[in-house]
Amino acid sequence: MAAGRAAALGGALEVGLLGPVRVVAYGRPVTLAAPRRQVILTALALAPGQTVGTAALARYLWGEDLPSPARRALSTVVTRLRHDLGMDVIRGTAGGYTLAVPPEAVDVYRFRALLRAARAAGGPAELSLLDRALACWRAPGEPLPDVGSDALVAEHAPALVEEWYAATERRIDLLLANGVHTELVPQLRDLTARQPLRESLWCRLMVALYRGGRQAEALDAFRHVRELLADQLGVLPGRELVAAHRAVLRHEPAAAGPTPALRRTHRAAHRPRPRPRARTRP
Incomplete structure (x- = not known):
C-alpha cells in the first residue's frame, strides 16, 4: 500500500x-x-x-x-x-x-537514459534518440543556471555541460557522415563562440566549411583558433586540429570524408574528457 x-x-x-x-x-x-x-x-x-x-x-x-x-x-x-x-x-x-x-521524473535522468539508448541503437535510430535527448535541455548546455548554491553547481554542473557537448558533437558527426554540412555552420560558429578553446568544435567547423566549398573560411578558422590557443593558453593546436587543418589545406580525401578528428568511437564521444595536458609553447 x-x-x-x-x-x-x-x-x-x-x-x-x-x-x-x-x-x-x-x-x-x-x-x-x-x-x-x-x-x-x-x-x-x-x-x-x-x-x-x-x-x-x-x-x-x-x-x-x-x-x-x-x-x-x-x-x-x-x-x-x-x-x-x-x-x-x-x-x-x-x-x-x-x-x-x-x-525519469527528473529531466537529467531522462536525458542520460536517452543517451544510453542512442549508444545502444546505432544507425538512423541513434540520431533520432540524440535529438530527443538534447530536446530535454530547455537552456542548451546551461544546467542549474538559477540555483543559488555555488557548492552544488560546482559539484554537478561541469559534468552535465560536458555530457551536453559530447552529445551535441556526436549528433554533428552523424549529420556530417550523412552529407549535411552547410546547415551545421551557423550552429558550429555559435558553439565555437561559446567555447572558443574547445578544439573538437573547431575541427568540425573546419570540415563543415570545407565540405560546403568554403576552404578559405576553413583555413581562417584554423588560424583564429591557433591564435586563441597561443594567446590564452600558451599552447599549440592539438593533434586532431592539426590533422583537420592539413586535410583541408591539401584537399586530402579525409577532409571530404570522415577526418581523423571525427573518427572516434561512440563510447569515447560520450566519455568525460580528462583535463588536457599543456602542449609545447610556441
Missing part, C-alpha cells in the same frame, strides 16, 4: 534542472517560495530515490557559515518545501532526506 502511494506521488512530480529549475506537481507548475527550498529540491532531485546527507545539504545551503543548530534550520527549510510541493515525496531518514520519485 505504501509502495503504491510512493509510486503515485513520484509520477505526480516532475523536476527540470536542464535550464532554470522547473517543478510540476499534479500537472501544475509550482513556484518555490524561497531560494533555499530550490537548493534543497535540486540537491535531492540530482539523486532521486537516494538519501542525501544532512551535512551535504547544509553545506549546499550555507557553505562554511552554518547556523546553529544547523539540523533544526535544515528541517525548517525541508518542512516549508514539503508545503510548497503539496505532497509527501520528501522522506526523512536517519542520516538525511530522500526525494521519493523515480529517476
Whole structure:
C-alpha cells in the first residue's frame, strides 16, 4: 500500500534542472517560495530515490557559515518545501532526506537514459534518440543556471555541460557522415563562440566549411583558433586540429570524408574528457 502511494506521488512530480529549475506537481507548475527550498529540491532531485546527507545539504545551503543548530534550520527549510510541493515525496531518514520519485521524473535522468539508448541503437535510430535527448535541455548546455548554491553547481554542473557537448558533437558527426554540412555552420560558429578553446568544435567547423566549398573560411578558422590557443593558453593546436587543418589545406580525401578528428568511437564521444595536458609553447 505504501509502495503504491510512493509510486503515485513520484509520477505526480516532475523536476527540470536542464535550464532554470522547473517543478510540476499534479500537472501544475509550482513556484518555490524561497531560494533555499530550490537548493534543497535540486540537491535531492540530482539523486532521486537516494538519501542525501544532512551535512551535504547544509553545506549546499550555507557553505562554511552554518547556523546553529544547523539540523533544526535544515528541517525548517525541508518542512516549508514539503508545503510548497503539496505532497509527501520528501522522506526523512536517519542520516538525511530522500526525494521519493523515480529517476525519469527528473529531466537529467531522462536525458542520460536517452543517451544510453542512442549508444545502444546505432544507425538512423541513434540520431533520432540524440535529438530527443538534447530536446530535454530547455537552456542548451546551461544546467542549474538559477540555483543559488555555488557548492552544488560546482559539484554537478561541469559534468552535465560536458555530457551536453559530447552529445551535441556526436549528433554533428552523424549529420556530417550523412552529407549535411552547410546547415551545421551557423550552429558550429555559435558553439565555437561559446567555447572558443574547445578544439573538437573547431575541427568540425573546419570540415563543415570545407565540405560546403568554403576552404578559405576553413583555413581562417584554423588560424583564429591557433591564435586563441597561443594567446590564452600558451599552447599549440592539438593533434586532431592539426590533422583537420592539413586535410583541408591539401584537399586530402579525409577532409571530404570522415577526418581523423571525427573518427572516434561512440563510447569515447560520450566519455568525460580528462583535463588536457599543456602542449609545447610556441
